[in-house]
Amino acid sequence: MSRHATPRRYLMCRPTYFEVTEARTPWMDPDDPVDTEAACRQWEHLRDRLRAFGHTVEELTPLPGAPEMVFAANGATVIDGRAMGARFAHPERVPEAAAHRAWLIAHGVTAYREPEHANEGEGDYALTASCLLAGHGFRTTPSSHAEARHFFGRPVLALELVDPRYYHLDTALAVLDPATDAVMYHPEAFSAASRAVLRQRFPDAVLADSAHAAALGLNAVSDGRHVLLPEAARDLFPALRTRGFEPVGIDLSELAKSGGGAKCCVQELRGLGAP
Template identity: 30%
Template sequence: MAKVIASSSQLDFSLSELESMPLPEKVLLVKPTYFTVEYVINPHMEGHIGDVDKLAAQNEWDHLKSAYDELGYYTHVVEGQRGYPDMVFCANQSFPNITKDGKKQVIMSVMHARERQGEVPFIRKVYEESSYEILYLDESKFNSFEGMGDALWHHKKRLIWGGYGFRTSKEVYEPISDLFDTPVIALELTDERFYHLDTCLCILDEATALIYPKAFTDEGIELIESIFENVIEASKYEAEKLFACNATCPDGKNVFIQQGCVDVNHKLKEAGFKVHEYSTYEFLKSGGSVFCMKMLLW
């Protein structure tokens, strides 16, 4: 079912009608050996050039890796590369898929920022060694697509949520929908502080999402509320300063989230989720947190 939906009036299906998908069982992580802030490509980086405590960053990363180990995920760790300090945010360089017959595919990103474009070939090697069919976008037509920073799978359903406006072109979702034979709900992002969809939308389970509403248009909010039965809202402070919506819920039960999101954590617990807090303060200086720092794979 290939189509791109940009308004609730275009919705002609319910979740129950969509094909089910298995949850990923593997986690890709990139070591933060060379992580630092060397340039400014988003508002969160301003004032933080040379300000990263590398030992603290390594400790934060180690604790987050342990969290996936404890949940029983296989963690595939890749070395960072000198000259690419943001490669640790490995949600951005690709967008993986599994077909209904179990075939693994991946679309490689076209990074918007020149500083990050060289990360993609290193991540492509992981897929080459993991039996994935590697797909490419026509870069003469689309100048930016930043993987699972902007393209998110619905929980256990063949449905893609696609953000656009800052790092990804809206037009890219038509070929992605065709390549994966999957509908895409396209959401325009309106605030440069929430430059990726994964900074303002966290899909928790099939029926529940965590959002920062002011990062979307009214039309976008209507689309989100048309699909999700339960929409949890983060405050401006917790969404912007603590990246609350950059949490991840890999199994639909356990939520990994930046430390200190008191209001959101209370709402998550009330909704029946188990909350695990992790410090990602060093990574926040570069505009990323828990979701950005991993890629879930089949």
């Protein structure tokens, strides 16, 4: 199968102030020190690889006191130049939402929705050709789904997350090619009902086992051909190649100490300016 990359525009935020000071997820261990300089080098490598593939990468200025702002995917969901902001579950991340809002409005968002219900942006929203996949269970509330459906004018497919290690949809599922509804996911991260929905909707999906998921292999960025994901999840590479994708291993081991990978670092600016 032949796959084709599509130029994308992304927003990223340098991990200048990245650290882990508390354990809000099973990934976070304050006793395991973060090397911020190494995190910045790893982040730069991810940014540079995206640019090398022809994508535009914009940079959001990091805020002191916002150590998880590097996970730019959580700050909003942008579709057709319209943005629904984030309403973070944890107060420590609340200042990030305003920074994203200001940047998006300054850079051409045609309509911005200040959310009424808790959601963490692209952490729990993923766009396919047929619908907007919407995670809930830990950070985003089901009531946010109706808000997204109304604002974006797209059908929403609710998916319940049940494993605290996979607290965002983007840690349990990746859209590989939205044009063809190609996805990969870890079935055990979802409730039985959601697994049944996924099997019915995506019968040809790449299925990731527990080792792939634990390596954050589902937290991947794809442009329709190149799939950037952790090098530690390389056992997923053959399945991706079989389906025509080109896996690209990335070392984000420092950011993984907070439970974040490539996708967490990248917000897609769909319909917002060039390209």
